[in-house]
Amino acid sequence: MKIPRPFPLLAATLALLAGAAPAFAAASAPVTVTETEATFTLDNGVVRALVAKNSGDLISLRYKGQEMFATTMGNDGQPDLKSDPPGDPGRGRGMTDHMYGFWSHDTVAPRVVAKITIDPAANGGARGEVSVKGFADGTKLGHGPGAPRDGEFAADIEIRYTLGRGDSGVYTYCTFEHKPEYPNTTLGEARFCVKLNSFFDWMLVDEHHHMPYPKELEANGDDKYNYTTDQFEHRAFGWASSEKKVGCFFINASTEYLSGGPTKVEFLTHRDTSRPLYAPCILNYWRSSHYGGSSVDVAQGEAWTKVVGPFLIYCNEGGDPETLWQDALAEVGRQSANWPYAWVNGVDYPHREQRATVSGRLVLTDPLMPAATMSNVRVGLAYPDYHVTTNRPAAGNTPADITWMTDAKHYEFWMRGDDQGHFTITNVNPGKYTLHAIADGVLGEYARADITVAAGQTLDLGALTWTPVRRGRQLWDIGIPNRNGSEFLKGDDYFHDGMGLVYRDLFPNDVNFVIGKSDFRKDWFFQHVSHVEDANAAPNSIMGGGGARGRATPWTITFALPAAAHGTATLRVATAGGTVSGGGVAVAVNGQPVGAIRVPGDSTISRNAVQGLWYEREVPFDASLLKAGANVVTLTVPAGALTNGIIYDYLRLELDESAPAPANVSAGPSAN
Numbered sequence: 001m002k003i004p005r006p007f008p009l010l011a012a013t014l015a016l017l018a019g020a021a022p023a024f025a026a027a028s029a030p031v032t033v034t035e036t037e038a039t040f041t042l043d044n045g046v047v048r049a050l051v052a053k054n055s056g057d058l059i060s061l062r063y064k065g066q067e068m069f070a071t072t073m074g075n076d077g078q079p080d081l082k083s084d085p086p087g088d089p090g091r092g093r094g095m096t097d098h099m100y101g102f103w104s105h106d107t108v109a110p111r112v113v114a115k116i117t118i119d120p121a122a123n124g125g126a127r128g129e130v131s132v133k134g135f136a137d138g139t140k141l142g143h144g145p146g147a148p149r150d151g152e153f154a155a156d157i158e159i160r161y162t163l164g165r166g167d168s169g170v171y172t173y174c175t176f177e178h179k180p181e182y183p184n185t186t187l188g189e190a191r192f193c194v195k196l197n198s199f200f201d202w203m204l205v206d207e208h209h210h211m212p213y214p215k216e217l218e219a220n221g222d223d224k225y226n227y228t229t230d231q232f233e234h235r236a237f238g239w240a241s242s243e244k245k246v247g248c249f250f251i252n253a254s255t256e257y258l259s260g261g262p263t264k265v266e267f268l269t270h271r272d273t274s275r276p277l278y279a280p281c282i283l284n285y286w287r288s289s290h291y292g293g294s295s296v297d298v299a300q301g302e303a304w305t306k307v308v309g310p311f312l313i314y315c316n317e318g319g320d321p322e323t324l325w326q327d328a329l330a331e332v333g334r335q336s337a338n339w340p341y342a343w344v345n346g347v348d349y350p351h352r353e354q355r356a357t358v359s360g361r362l363v364l365t366d367p368l369m370p371a372a373t374m375s376n377v378r379v380g381l382a383y384p385d386y387h388v389t390t391n392r393p394a395a396g397n398t399p400a401d402i403t404w405m406t407d408a409k410h411y412e413f414w415m416r417g418d419d420q421g422h423f424t425i426t427n428v429n430p431g432k433y434t435l436h437a438i439a440d441g442v443l444g445e446y447a448r449a450d451i452t453v454a455a456g457q458t459l460d461l462g463a464l465t466w467t468p469v470r471r472g473r474q475l476w477d478i479g480i481p482n483r484n485g486s487e488f489l490k491g492d493d494y495f496h497d498g499m500g501l502v503y504r505d506l507f508p509n510d511v512n513f514v515i516g517k518s519d520f521r522k523d524w525f526f527q528h529v530s531h532v533e534d535a536n537a538a539p540n541s542i543m544g545g546g547g548a549r550g551r552a553t554p555w556t557i558t559f560a561l562p563a564a565a566h567g568t569a570t571l572r573v574a575t576a577g578g579t580v581s582g583g584g585v586a587v588a589v590n591g592q593p594v595g596a597i598r599v600p601g602d603s604t605i606s607r608n609a610v611q612g613l614w615y616e617r618e619v620p621f622d623a624s625l626l627k628a629g630a631n632v633v634t635l636t637v638p639a640g641a642l643t644n645g646i647i648y649d650y651l652r653l654e655l656d657e658s659a660p661a662p663a664n665v666s667a668g669p670s671a672n
Helices: 010-016 215-220 323-339 499-506
Strands: 034-037 041-042 045-054 059-065 101-102 112-116 127-135 155-163 169-178 190-195 203-204 210-212 236-241 246-253 269-271 280-287 305-319 356-364 373-380 386-389 399-402 412-416 422-428 433-441 446-453 456-468 471-481 512-514 553-561 570-581 587-589 594-598 615-622 629-637 643-656
Touching: 034 127, 041 059, 041 127, 041 155, 045 127, 045 155, 059 101, 059 246, 101 169, 155 373, 169 323, 190 305, 190 356, 190 433, 203 269, 203 323, 210 323, 210 553, 236 280, 236 323, 246 280, 246 323, 269 422, 280 305, 356 433, 356 446, 373 422, 373 456, 373 499, 412 422, 422 433, 433 456, 471 553, 570 594, 629 643
Parallel strands: 356 456, 512 553
Antiparallel strands: 034 041, 041 045, 045 059, 101 190, 112 127, 127 155, 155 169, 169 305, 190 280, 203 210, 203 236, 236 246, 246 305, 269 280, 356 422, 373 412, 373 433, 386 399, 433 446, 471 643, 553 629, 570 615, 570 643, 587 594, 587 629
């Protein structure tokens, strides 16, 4: 069913917005909410937000009189809706989606209710909030990028915007509710995006993406995957204007509503890839297909709801881009201290007194390596692993095993622990969870199921013994188990197209690593990819194309043993992403094939990242293949595209001479 987008009244509104900026009041001014047939306006004298009543789009955000959003499609500073498809403003001129700010799953529906949910007239002007809710009533909603024009997801969708007295930005959040009578449904791309005014020229995300955006890329377009980063690590991200001395950032006070836990890589900022605007974008993805993706599959008969947010669209001014970014980072602390927000009501969002605190201490115990330590400890409560058969036709109804890394359907509560294993997880929703822990220096993860959390509870789990898996004594290892390839050569400079060509130039004879002599920081490239020999090959990228292909790429690991071995040897390999064609990475010991390393593809290499989905694979083999003196393990990526390959996290060879020699087997997707 094609649902119209009745925007004709907005054209006149946008025309007014394009005119002279009105004077703004003092920061102490009360909040007001006014409305027309088509829009709500929230205003506190600092920020003025204009919300469309039919779609829930944020069609304007003015900060101290300055329009922050791209509210026009043309280059003349005037609204231009006439070239867009009827009822679909912002989708003309080759645009993949519309301008200004919007949730990718909007409220355009057969039945829409728009109302004021917090009336500032009733609280002395302290706070105002508006709601736009679309009721599915047998249809599917969502008309943003990746969603069919007829809608995609069978759920009622409510979008809210909230503004408090003196706030330097507006909050937004979205509630999805699938009722039992609604059909099976699967969610595609899901995020909130704003497209900013053209004067924003500094991208501010992380230590790698903190820069003026190159002018030549504005004209020619760019590979947006160069700017992805870890969502958990970066709670404030956005753009600044060196000319106007203003900034616009998203602030996530919590990441509980995002997918993939503390290692999820995602878009946070980039330039719009659609002509002619190339607007600076800020995005909050809570479900995507990037870097292994995540899942929201809901069955008919299932009652399900999720609240995404609230998060803050934060505006600031004064100083250079670095100063503005530092202020945004400080704002994360202020917002986190107030989480969960007391003003959220009427949706499935427990308040602080309804949430719980879970604490404990992980005690690392490794009998085969008593001196083992851990750092960068991250501990989380996540929904127990589950299995689904996807409803998405393009997926061929293939089954999927969902873990904390790939779940977007439920909430996850992650916090940092200290290096001694102490942790405290605050503001946990009541429910039943699995406790997970990961740490740098430890291969694998800790998991304890059946953690039941009650409302208002303080739950102390006490000492939790973490005994990492061992398959015998360690003969050697390469890298650091940290769930990414950052410690390897160029692992700190990964965010470019064509890194496979860099590999070719640095390793014309491929990697030949000698245990006890080579240094993984210098002698082990962060990508193991097909070796392109064509000197004129162009970089491969998702955005830019390119058809470079390469030969098979054997990497060797040479090591010495004082005597021949017997029993079972196990090559343990942790991978941090990649896509390998054919039979996976072939493994041979002293020229004898013993198996292969296979992992589900996640396009981490082609999307220019250093981490995606993490897997551990084991290749056990007859230890009698190992001899006294020099031995060689060979890992071979098959011939294929430039981005055909794998990113290693960590490799270790272990030997158990008391175990019987196994029949050689391949390490497939179910191996752990």
